[in-house]
Amino acid sequence: MAGNVPKSRGMFQYVFKHLMDSFKVGKREKVGTIIGRDPYGNIYYELPAQPQLGKRRPTRWYSAAEATNDAKNKEVWTGFDSDLPSEWESWLRFRRNEAPTEEEVMQSLALAELKKLNAAKLEEKRRTEMQAAGIDSGPPKPQDHEKTPYPKYANYEVMPGESENETKDKWKKYKNPYMKE
Structure with a gap:
């Protein structure tokens, strides 16, 4: 009868040991290995998985090419709006195992340029x-539901802190360079 008793004490010790090991963050490597670079200048890193410390998957990240500041000297998060090739983004999100x-x-960037040229x-x-x-x-005329329900005056700002020239240039980066205006 004693042989059929579940070993609950061993289960609690197992769970407690792994819980405590997961708090041993200082034992984990701090510096990752450089996996690759992209044409935009971003550098990609990876830390291997360490199951004994509770990390079952590798840690992947990138550092952006350069920090940017906007016109008001407010610091913008580095890399938040940087260009990432889709292959590297899929690697960062674990959608692919091997780095591109x-x-x-x-080849992907050349195909994107070809698509822009054909679209133009x-x-x-x-x-x-x-x-x-x-x-x-x-371009199509704005429909009734797209028109602003309030008047716009030249001497007032529409968006606080933005001038009319800044809003026109805001989408310049995203326009097709091959389109005639």
């Missing part, structure tokens, strides 16, 4: 067809 090669990243050609073709048919080829 430089050839993969460059299609848009130009659409504009010429619309102009030949006598249709306005400009």
